[in-house]
Amino acid sequence: MSATTTLLAETESWHYAAWIAIDVRLVLFAALLAALTAAGVASLLIRSGRLRDYLSVWLLTFVALFIVTVFFMNEVAQHPVFVVEALFPFP
Numbered sequence: 001m002s003a004t005t006t007l008l009a010e011t012e013s014w015h016y017a018a019w020i021a022i023d024v025r026l027v028l029f030a031a032l033l034a035a036l037t038a039a040g041v042a043s044l045l046i047r048s049g050r051l052r053d054y055l056s057v058w059l060l061t062f063v064a065l066f067i068v069t070v071f072f073m074n075e076v077a078q079h080p081v082f083v084v085e086a087l088f089p090f091p
Contacts (some may be wrong), residue, residue, distance in 0.1 A: 019085040026073060026081045034065035 038061035044053045070081045 016087055016089055021083045021085050023037065023079075023081055023083075026079065027070075030055040030066055030069040030073065034062050034069055037065055058063045 038058045042054050042058040045057055074080050074082065083090045
């Protein structure tokens, strides 16, 4: 048996799929909250007139705030943004 066949034989039993429910209203709220807060943070931090600097700070802040907001909603507030409804084996 070759190394590829052995690898496939070992990982065959690990195929799973899931139904995921997304609360679209909460995702939009989290995205708008993160976008507006990131715009405020970027406008306070960037004093130069370069659009590249402003957009890079905005994007970094947006991604960080979106992840924190989704984590806060899922774990702390117990109002899930993403829920795994069912997990089942996939052939």
